[in-house]
Every structure is written in structure tokens, then in C-alpha cells.
Amino acid sequence: TNERINLKLxxxxxxSNKREPxxxxxxxxxISSTVSLGAGCYWGTEKxxxxxxxxxxxxxxxxxxxxxxxxxTNHPKNPSYRxxxxxxxxxxEVLNVELSKPSEELFEELVKFFFLFHDPTTMDxxxxxxxxxxxxxxxxxxxEQKKIVNKVINExxxxxxxxxxxxxxxxxxxxxxxxxxxxxxxxEHQEYLMKNPSGYCNHYMRMQQWPN
Numbered sequence: 001t002n003e004r005i006n007l008k009l010x011x012x013x014x015x016s017n018k019r020e021p022x023x024x025x026x027x028x029x030x031i032s033s034t035v036s037l038g039a040g041c042y043w044g045t046e047k048x049x050x051x052x053x054x055x056x057x058x059x060x061x062x063x064x065x066x067x068x069x070x071x072x073t074n075h076p077k078n079p080s081y082r083x084x085x086x087x088x089x090x091x092x093e094v095l096n097v098e099l100s101k102p103s104e105e106l107f108e109e110l111v112k113f114f115f116l117f118h119d120p121t122t123m124d125x126x127x128x129x130x131x132x133x134x135x136x137x138x139x140x141x142x143x144e145q146k147k148i149v150n151k152v153i154n155e156x157x158x159x160x161x162x163x164x165x166x167x168x169x170x171x172x173x174x175x176x177x178x179x180x181x182x183x184x185x186x187x188e189h190q191e192y193l194m195k196n197p198s199g200y201c202n203h204y205m206r207m208q209q210w211p212n
Contacts, residue, residue, distance in 0.1 A: 062098045
């Protein structure tokens with residue numbers, strides 16, 4: 001919404017203060033430690049993953065930063081927040097996550113939790129926030145991640161078809177993209193809701209547990 005965009009723009013910094021993009025990383029595990037998650041406003045995504053997911057799985061997030069990622073390899077580099085909000089760059093607001101000890105089991109739990117606190121059935125919209133930057137999207141770093149994400153999406157779609165999942169729509173439209181480049185947002189937006197607990201957030205737990 002314009003109100004939230006204006007609020008965010010009050011904290012913008014000049015382009016020269018932007019940090020360099022972060023490339024995806026692999027560990028000794030067979031699955032990458034890095035994934036980027038788009039679930040609408042990145043403030044809420046960060047809070048629910050870094051705080052609430054770790055209540056269930058303590059110490060599993062090595063690092064997490066909010067910022068922008070595009071599904072296109074020829075995307076505009078180092079976009080400003082204002083440019084992303086215009087919809088002209090194709091970037092999505094994401095939380096870039098690095099897992100402490102990545103495993104197939106932990107990654108699947110992370111993806112399932114991702115679907116518990118946002119609505120994956122609304123195209124480019126979460127609640128009052130509308131625009132391509134608010135797309136439901138997962139940027140995977142390898143084939144193993146992609147296989148797990150598609151498995152979880154298929155499970156969720158079956159739960160929707162069986163009436164066991166509660167969203168506003170009937171089809172999961174979450175996009176699965178290959179990881180490209182992550183551009184961190186400026187420091188004022190990092191851990192915003194941890195620093196401002198009463199700040200804007202339209203995320204909430206739509207389901208407490210994964211539907212069976």
C-alpha cells in the first residue's frame with residue numbers, strides 16, 4: 001500500500017550506500033545452505049522465519065537479511081527500494097536465508113513453515129499489499145532444494161483440494177525460481193519488526209501445523 005511504501009521510503013539511503021549482492025553458497029551437505037523466500041512484505045517474512053521458525057527449530061538460521069531478488073538473470077543491478085516498488089525492475093521482496101546445518105529434513109520444515117504464515121494463493125498480493133514485489137516466490141539454489149519445494153507444494157495443493165488448508169484461493173501459485181543475485185535492503189529495514197514490534201505487518205499464522 002502507499003502508506004507502507006511511504007513509511008519505508010522515509011528510511012531509504014542513497015544508492016552509493018548499497019551493499020554488494022550476495023551469491024548463494026554450498027556446504028559439505030548435499031543440499032545448499034542458502035535460499036531466498038518471498039512472502040509479501042519482507043519485514044514480516046523476516047520476523048516469522050528468524051524468530052518464530054527458530055522457536056520450533058532453535059539455532060537453525062545462521063544468517064538472514066531482507067532485500068530483493070529477480071527471477072531474471074538480466075535484471076537491473078542493485079535496484080533502489082523505490083525502483084522495486086514501481087514494479088519496473090521485476091524484483092521481489094525476499095528474506096535471504098542461510099541455514100546453520102542444512103539438511104533435506106530441515107529444508108523441508110523451513111519450506112512448510114513458509115506456507116503457514118502467508119497466503120500462497122494470491123497473485124502478487126498479500127493482504128493490503130499489492131504489486132509484483134509482493135509475489136509468493138522461492139528462489140532455490142540447487143536441484144535438491146527444487147525437488148523438495150515442488151514436493152511440498154504438491155502436498156499443499158492436495159490439502160487445499162481436500163479442504164484441509166485455509167487460504168483465500170484454491171490454487172497454490174507460488175513461483176519456484178533459480179537463485180540469481182540477492183541485493184540487501186539498507187540497514188534500517190533489517191530486523192525492522194524486531195526493532196519496532198508494533199510496526200506494520202499483515203502476516204499471521206494461517207495454520208499452526210502442516211495439514212495432513
